[in-house]
Amino acid sequence: MKPAHRFVLVLITAPNLKTARALARVALEARLIACANLVPRVESHYWWQGRLERGAEVLLVLKTTRARLAALEKLVLARHPYDTPEFLVLPLHAGAERYLAWLAASV
Numbered sequence: 001m002k003p004a005h006r007f008v009l010v011l012i013t014a015p016n017l018k019t020a021r022a023l024a025r026v027a028l029e030a031r032l033i034a035c036a037n038l039v040p041r042v043e044s045h046y047w048w049q050g051r052l053e054r055g056a057e058v059l060l061v062l063k064t065t066r067a068r069l070a071a072l073e074k075l076v077l078a079r080h081p082y083d084t085p086e087f088l089v090l091p092l093h094a095g096a097e098r099y100l101a102w103l104a105a106s107v
Helices: 017-029 066-079 097-106
Strands: 007-014 035-048 051-065 088-091
Touching: 007 017, 007 066, 007 097, 017 035, 017 051, 017 066, 051 066, 051 097
Parallel strands: none
Antiparallel strands: 007 051, 007 088, 035 051
8 A cells, every 4th residue: 555645536426427427528628637437326315505405416536647637627617517516625635655656647
């Protein structure tokens, strides 16, 4: 294991696979992420505008560097259909050395 403090995971939800794929593709083409995992059929329960809501969404798990976060957030907020899209950043503590080298080389 190697320290991975310069890397992060970003969580985003999208309304459907088409939107999730488009967000992943544009972020990959801009070299803002190394990888996007799309997890379909996530059932979300949440408060929105004072009401309890429920809906099916797709969860995107994006792998990137801290250096690319601001540009990634700007891109997602500009292209996401939600008024208030989820954009959560999880720091990484450690990871496999070869994987982290690949991640760094890919963004």
